Amino acid sequence: MSSLPRIARALRRTLLQAIPTVIGIVILNFFLLQLAPGDAADVMAGEAGSATEETMAAMRERFGLNLPMLDQLLTYLNNLAHFSLGFSPRYSMPVADLIGQRLPGTLTLMAMALAIAILIGLTLGSIMAAFAGRLPDRLISIFSLLFYSVPGFWIGLMLIVLFSVTLGWLPSGGNGTIGADLSGWAGIVDKARYMVLPATSLALFYVAIYARLTRAAMLEVRNQDFVRTAYAKGLSPAVVTVRHILRNALIPITTMAGMHVGGMLGGAVVVETVYSWPGLGRLAFEAVMGRDYTVLLGILLLSSLLVILANAVVDIVQTWLDPRIGEL
Template identity: 80%
Template structure:
């Protein structure tokens, strides 16, 4: 089957599944958030220090918080049909504009962390599979278990203590030098310095997963008949590993990478809070504390969309790695 036909079939199947999935996510998230105590009016009144009953009623009426739940849901779905995510009572601006300000920082952090995790995880997993049962495999397995077991916030704090406080090599928080007017390559390098620690903190947990998964997948693929055939043809061990073993072992790794998009966004809440990184994770934390459920719904909707897009990309990668998958 031609490659374009496989890709078209994969995209069509993904789109048909995405629409009802997104609708179900929106409705479920809406009702779950209504179970939380309080609302934005309560928080705004608390921050002001005092508020009368009339003031509270006026705030709720202004933002539609006093309407029945089904009416609020209907208004929200109507706004979505008009490509609007609503208005934030706490920030006093459209949710779409608020998310647009924070989205680039989170996407950059997630992409860098995921690339680092996959690259280092695959390299370590390949070494573990090559020296399976020997000392290098055992040492790397211990480190993988440590990275998997230690919470990301603790790793983040220890990285700050070591690289920022003790050595002074890297900044402890933020996304760039305050007041800097750098442009071009110097500006890029300045932002890269601020991203090293947060991206490392977010990636280390997933490095352990990809390393163990790569090891298990490569050991399984090594026993397949086509690998023995490749060796019988006189191919070098490196050629067999790179062209046959590793390529087939990447299928479960790409599957897990697509599944980890949502989990990585959840982990970004902790990492962005520790490093004061201006992203969606920190915005979600602020929205929860401020009971700004409109902002939180927008973030959850966007997160779900990112997961669906990531899974669609994974399906396309699978169709490229193994044509038999795209032909189904």
């Protein structure tokens, strides 16, 4: 059976589940944010130093903050129906444009962090499975669990102290050299230097998860009948490990990777703040501090869509890894 029908079936199933999920997330986030004290008018008036009651009333009327809660929700849903995320009072620009400026930075950071976490996790997990119960297995387990137990912001600060302050190898923050008009390979290298520390800081938390999961999955798979059959056919241990054991062990790992997209979006708030990285996480923090709930609603909506998209990609990858999944 061709893989295309299985992939189409997986995408259709994900889409049918996504529509009510997104609607529920939008409504729930809206009411939760309404419980928070204050609004954008209060913060903007406080930053200005003084504001009259008439000025604040005019600001609330201009941005629709004086409307009843249900009317605000209907207005927001109407904007979404017209593919609009609304207007930001604090930044005085459409939310979609504001998110569009920050989204590439966060997506790049998350992709790099996820790649680092999976690559290191698979490598360490494979070594742990090969030396199960022996010294390398125990040492790597302790080493990986150390990063799992330490808060992300502390890891970020320690990486800055070591690689930026002490050794001077990497920059401590930002996303590029200020004033440097670099392009081509030089521009890529410059961006990569600024991305190494935040991506590593975001990834280290998940290394222990992928390492332990890889170890457990490989130990379980290598005792299956098809692995013994592959050895009986005369295949080399390396071929059996890569084509049979590791491929089947990737199924639970891809499942966890899809679940971790949402966690990485949450972790990006801390990492982007520590490293002054211009992304959605830092924008979400600024929106909370500025009571700019329209921006925050847009970020939460986009985050939920990214999680749904990641799970759709996971379904496709798992259908490719194990064709039997597409039949379920």
